[in-house]
Amino acid sequence: MRSLIILTIGLLLVTLAFSCQSDEQIEFNRYYSAGSAIYQAHCENCHGEKGEGLQSLIPPLTDSTYLKNNRTSLACYLKNGLKGSITVHGRNFEGEMPTSDLSPIEIAKVLTYVTNSFGNKMSIINLQQVQNDIEKCK
Amino acid sequence: MKNLIGALIIIVLYSSCKSNDQAKLPILGEREPVTKTVDGKTVTDTVYSTIPDFKFVNQYADTITGKSLNGKIYVADFFFTTCPSICPVMHRNMLNVYKEFKNDNNFRIISHSIDPKYDTVQVLKKYADKLGISGNTWWLLNGTKEQTYQIAKNYLVSVQEKNPQGEYIHDGYFILVDKQKRLRGTYDGTDPEQVTKLIADIKILKAEPDMTSTK
Numbered sequence: 001m002r003s004l005i006i007l008t009i010g011l012l013l014v015t016l017a018f019s020c021q022s023d024e025q026i027e028f029n030r031y032y033s034a035g036s037a038i039y040q041a042h043c044e045n046c047h048g049e050k051g052e053g054l055q056s057l058i059p060p061l062t063d064s065t066y067l068k069n070n071r072t073s074l075a076c077y078l079k080n081g082l083k084g085s086i087t088v089h090g091r092n093f094e095g096e097m098p099t100s101d102l103s104p105i106e107i108a109k110v111l112t113y114v115t116n117s118f119g120n121k122m123s124i125i126n127l128q129q130v131q132n133d134i135e136k137c138k
Numbered sequence: 139m140k141n142l143i144g145a146l147i148i149i150v151l152y153s154s155c156k157s158n159d160q161a162k163l164p165i166l167g168e169r170e171p172v173t174k175t176v177d178g179k180t181v182t183d184t185v186y187s188t189i190p191d192f193k194f195v196n197q198y199a200d201t202i203t204g205k206s207l208n209g210k211i212y213v214a215d216f217f218f219t220t221c222p223s224i225c226p227v228m229h230r231n232m233l234n235v236y237k238e239f240k241n242d243n244n245f246r247i248i249s250h251s252i253d254p255k256y257d258t259v260q261v262l263k264k265y266a267d268k269l270g271i272s273g274n275t276w277w278l279l280n281g282t283k284e285q286t287y288q289i290a291k292n293y294l295v296s297v298q299e300k301n302p303q304g305e306y307i308h309d310g311y312f313i314l315v316d317k318q319k320r321l322r323g324t325y326d327g328t329d330p331e332q333v334t335k336l337i338a339d340i341k342i343l344k345a346e347p348d349m350t351s352t353k
Contacts, residue, residue, distance in 0.1 A: 054230050
């Protein structure tokens with residue numbers, strides 16, 4: 001009986017906590033969890049479970065400064081691939097990332113996941129922003 | 139009486155544990171019994187299929203043949219340097235095998251490129267450097283497409299030509315081969331747990347008594 005009461009109170013608290021979340025927080029959570037699944041399906045083989053990359057072949061996704069500085073280009077990299085030399089964590093990488101057939105909303109979700117995982121902490125990258133960024137792809 | 143049964147159980151348990159201590163790996167592939175006459179007696183022996191001789195070139199432009207692997211335990215896989223799908227995860231896992239045995243001169247890893255036109259010796263060397271591998275433990279091999287696809291069959295691995303999307307289809311198996319060039323295990327190279335098992339199995343194989351000379 002006692003455990004039932006505790007359980008009920010616990011459930012109530014959880015419900016309260018969720019209803020207290022702001023709309024932004026809810027949207028962020030939605031993007032983030034969907035992004036995690038997209039990451040596993042499309043990115044993890046190369047970039048690794050923890051975004052660690054692979055030696056000097058594939059860059060890690062843990063360089064927050066790089067992600068911040070290139071924030072508005074990230075969507076284009078995912079859509080059109082990335083070729084040529086880049087510097088991540090002070091190391092030079094020059095392979096090629098293939099193009100992807102991810103939709104803008106999928107790009108937004110996976111970018112939100114990456115830029116808020118592996119030690120990165122940025123805000124949400126939403127669909128609107130991805131659409132804007134893609135229009136300006138070089 | 140009761141004590142006797144207890145003692146019996148302990149003995150049985152103990153002896154069954156003991157036989158489990160000596161783990162053995164199976165021998166895979168085709169086999170056929172061969173009957174021959176030795177010293178006037180008829181003897182039947184089982185002949186296991188082995189990897190036939192081959193000739194490839196590694197990342198240092200050295201010629202690698204079956205002879206180069208004589209007396210060595212080795213692991214083989216198939217990849218190509220521009221592979222966007224399973225190769226990075228395979229070689230991320232293979233690096234663990236490399237690190238474990240890189241100081242063992244009787245162990246090798248050979249990775250056959252299935253895209254020999256692009257993966258020239260220079261490209262393979264660059265890939266090796268970027269992967270952070272050096273020395274002669276891990277060879278990246280270039281050969282003609284025919285040779286590579288032919289030897290894949292001996293390893294029971296399937297590789298195919300490019301599909302309409304321009305991708306190569308190949309499976310991500312790591313094949314364990316013993317000193318007599320017999321297949322002893324296949325492991326999914328994309329699964330870290332199976333690769334941990336591969337490392338354990340290599341140790342079992344290394345502990346096997348040497349029977350390189352045939353009687």
